[in-house]
Amino acid sequence: MQENIKYDESNIQVLEGLEAVRKRPGMYIGSTSSRGLHHLVYEIMDNSIDEALAGYCTKITIIINKDNSITNIDNGRGIPVGIHPQMGIPTVEVVHTILHAGGKFDGKGYKVSGGLHGVGASVVNALSEYMIVEVFRDGKIYRQRYERGKVVTGLEVVGQTDVTGTKTTFLPDREIFETIEFDYEVLLARFRELAFLNKGLTIVLRDERPEVPVEKELHYEGGIVSFVEYMDRNKSPLHDPIYYTGEKDGSFVEIAMQYNKDSYVENIHSYANNISTAEGGTHLTGFKTAITKVLNDYARKYNIIKENEKNLLGEDVREGLTAIISVKLPEPQFEGQTKTKLGNSEIRTLVENVISEKFESYLEENPSIARVILDKCLASSRAREAARKARELTRRKSVLESTTLPGKLADCTEKDPSLCEIFIVEGDSAGGSAKQGRDRRFQAILPLWGKMLNVEKSRVDKVYGNEKLAPVITALGTSISDDFDISKLRYHKIIIMADADVDGAHIRTLLLTFFYRYMYPLVENGHVYIAQPPLYKIAHGKEEVYAYDDRELAKIFEEKGWKKADCTVQRYKGLGEMNPEQLWETTMNPETRVILRVELEDAVAADEIFTVLMGEKVEPRKEFIQTYAKNVRNLDI
Ligand code: 0RA
Numbered sequence: 001m002q003e004n005i006k007y008d009e010s011n012i013q014v015l016e017g018l019e020a021v022r023k024r025p026g027m028y029i030g031s032t033s034s035r036g037l038h039h040l041v042y043e044i045m046d047n048s049i050d051e052a053l054a055g056y057c058t059k060i061t062i063i064i065n066k067d068n069s070i071t072n073i074d075n076g077r078g079i080p081v082g083i084h085p086q087m088g089i090p091t092v093e094v095v096h097t098i099l100h101a102g103g104k105f106d107g108k109g110y111k112v113s114g115g116l117h118g119v120g121a122s123v124v125n126a127l128s129e130y131m132i133v134e135v136f137r138d139g140k141i142y143r144q145r146y147e148r149g150k151v152v153t154g155l156e157v158v159g160q161t162d163v164t165g166t167k168t169t170f171l172p173d174r175e176i177f178e179t180i181e182f183d184y185e186v187l188l189a190r191f192r193e194l195a196f197l198n199k200g201l202t203i204v205l206r207d208e209r210p211e212v213p214v215e216k217e218l219h220y221e222g223g224i225v226s227f228v229e230y231m232d233r234n235k236s237p238l239h240d241p242i243y244y245t246g247e248k249d250g251s252f253v254e255i256a257m258q259y260n261k262d263s264y265v266e267n268i269h270s271y272a273n274n275i276s277t278a279e280g281g282t283h284l285t286g287f288k289t290a291i292t293k294v295l296n297d298y299a300r301k302y303n304i305i306k307e308n309e310k311n312l313l314g315e316d317v318r319e320g321l322t323a324i325i326s327v328k329l330p331e332p333q334f335e336g337q338t339k340t341k342l343g344n345s346e347i348r349t350l351v352e353n354v355i356s357e358k359f360e361s362y363l364e365e366n367p368s369i370a371r372v373i374l375d376k377c378l379a380s381s382r383a384r385e386a387a388r389k390a391r392e393l394t395r396r397k398s399v400l401e402s403t404t405l406p407g408k409l410a411d412c413t414e415k416d417p418s419l420c421e422i423f424i425v426e427g428d429s430a431g432g433s434a435k436q437g438r439d440r441r442f443q444a445i446l447p448l449w450g451k452m453l454n455v456e457k458s459r460v461d462k463v464y465g466n467e468k469l470a471p472v473i474t475a476l477g478t479s480i481s482d483d484f485d486i487s488k489l490r491y492h493k494i495i496i497m498a499d500a501d502v503d504g505a506h507i508r509t510l511l512l513t514f515f516y517r518y519m520y521p522l523v524e525n526g527h528v529y530i531a532q533p534p535l536y537k538i539a540h541g542k543e544e545v546y547a548y549d550d551r552e553l554a555k556i557f558e559e560k561g562w563k564k565a566d567c568t569v570q571r572y573k574g575l576g577e578m579n580p581e582q583l584w585e586t587t588m589n590p591e592t593r594v595i596l597r598v599e600l601e602d603a604v605a606a607d608e609i610f611t612v613l614m615g616e617k618v619e620p621r622k623e624f625i626q627t628y629a630k631n632v633r634n635l636d637i
Contacts, residue, residue, distance in 0.1 A: 017099035018149035021126040025176055028123045037177050038186055040124045044072045044168055051076030052201050061204040068180045069171035078137035078164045090155045092135055096125045125149045128170040136165045192218050197274050197326055199223030224256040224324040232322050235260040239369045242362055246354035250330050253351050257323035259373050264459050265517050266318040267607050270325040272332045272342045281342030283327045286351030292317050294359045304374050312377050315482055319380040387461035406471035410435045410445040421493040422446055426507045430575035437580030438588055446475050452510045455517050480518040495595060497531040499574040513610050523600055532594040533587045537570040546586050
């Protein structure tokens with residue numbers, strides 16, 4: 001009797017658990033937007049990756065089915081089907097119906113509970129119209145079906161097999177998600193990253209939705225060395241990638257790094273248990289400290305830095321460096337605003353020791369490579385010194401002129417940055433309309449003039465001195481690079497407003513490159529927006545409406561029942577053609593406008609796009625433009 005009551009109670013708890021997930025899905029998967037939708041796939045796949053890390057699974061296949069359901073197949077041992085000693089139901093059912101706040105259900109190593117990950121199969125189940133799990137184990141095929149987290153069929157044996165593994169199919173719930181349309185490219189980018197991070201693992205992505213299904217197999221014997229080569233494929237490396245590993249007390253670290261000739265920026269990505277640690281943490285700190293020390297010690301030893309000269313700084317030794325730092329550890333602590341900062345202190349020493357020992361001997365054994373690396377660092381150091389002088393000059397000037405804000409800035413009256421917006425506008429005529437059309441209480445206008453610098457091809461000293469960028473820097477108030485301070489940001493919305501033509505796209509890309517490379521936290525924290533001016537104005541009698549693209553134009557005719565012959569359709573060639581009232585109404589008024597927030601879903605892809613579009617090599621740019629020319633209007637970062 002006792003037993004029975006207890007069972008009922010836990011059953012009720014179970015239901016409450018998954019009900020909670022359906023009531024507040026954002027708490028478990030971050031959001032119900034497209035981003036949250038894609039997280040469902042990562043959650044399910046995560047379990048298969050764990051099985052691969054444990055050494056039992058070599059291949060994971062993910063299929064996007066015609067109806068946007070997802071099938072995830074692995075060739076691991078199969079989820080255990082035996083009766084769970086505490087719960088009294090099959091373990092596979094426990095895994096799918098009981099909320100495991102990211103914990104391990106079987107004490108297996110490497111269960112990740114950081115960021116949005118690790119919440120597990122039960123959360124995905126709760127948020128799916130249906131889920132079908134098939135386990136291939138002990139010569140049998142077991143099968144169970146759930147709907148919105150609830151069991152609809154008990155675990156059944158449905159056939160025989162001579163393989164092992166787990167196959168999960170789920171259809172995300174339309175009642176929960178804003179969209180259930182999966183993006184092949186988004187999944188592919190994440191799977192490529194996972195294939196790089198898990199050397200030897202094969203990941204297959206198959207899209208069954210097109211007329212002719214698409215399939216891609218990802219497998220990198222080189223692991224993160226291949227990752228670095230991949231990221232640098234459009235750059236000019238100074239040497240082959242350097243690769244180190246280390247291990248202590250059940251924690252593993254892997255580092256791959258390579259210096260490039262023609263890049264002035266650093267491209268370092270760190271991971272903990274396959275999760276991108278965008279905010280860095282102990283592994284990244286250990287890496288940075290150690291390479292700075294090793295390079296300074298070597299340069300001192302061989303008199304490359306003279307006795308009266310200063311040491312190289314961290315930023316000097318990272319210029320042009322591409323690196324991946326990947327750690328795998330039993331109990332990762334994720335900290336920081338977005339829970340993407342690794343906190344485990346022991347990892348810092350582990351990484352430092354690996355680099356100190358091995359990078360030092362690498363330099364000793366490869367003196368000519370050591371020399372080109374150090375030449376690059378020294379050049380960076382000199383440029384930094386020049387930048388410091390340029391900066392001091394700017395500061396002195398501003399003291400003399402008594403105002404720090406650029407002359408062309410039409411500032412707003414509101415002083416609380418969280419309520420303020422700045423429109424960065426190309427061209428004086430558009431700038432004029434914007435100044436007249438704006439709501440001056442909270443909207444500032446900064447017209448740009450002069451020659452725009454391509455920051456991808458320049459060092460920081462050039463950036464400070466650039467006539468077009470300097471006003472942007474002073475108007476925003478944050479400074480740049482290592483001096484960047486987000487608490488000084490004067491406007492929480494920075495809106496780039498440029499024409500919808502090729503020149504406008506160019507200026508947009510240059511400004512985005514600048515923000516990405518020199519004011520990264522602005523992008524990361526979602527402060528950067530792109531204004532969407534309309535393409536058409538349609539007048540019908542006294543009524544006037546705007547269309548932002550051709551599709552919308554067609555829709556307006558259809559919905560309003562207007563005939564083309566009765567309307568005047570004006571196509572805007574540029575912002576300058578709009579009068580202040582029109583610009584306000586269509587592009588600036590928060591009540592009626594459309595603005596796109598620049599989001600960084602994938603830092604690796606973003607770096608790649610900026611390198612390709614703005615970097616030294618011409619061929620990859622041509623290739624990119626030829627491939628994507630038809631989509632340029634939707635170029636999203
Ligand atoms: C724990 C124990 C065993 C397998 C798994 C977990 C497992 C879970 C998942 C989830 C997706 N695919 C999976 N593959 C395996 C096996 C224990 C044993 O066989 O002794």
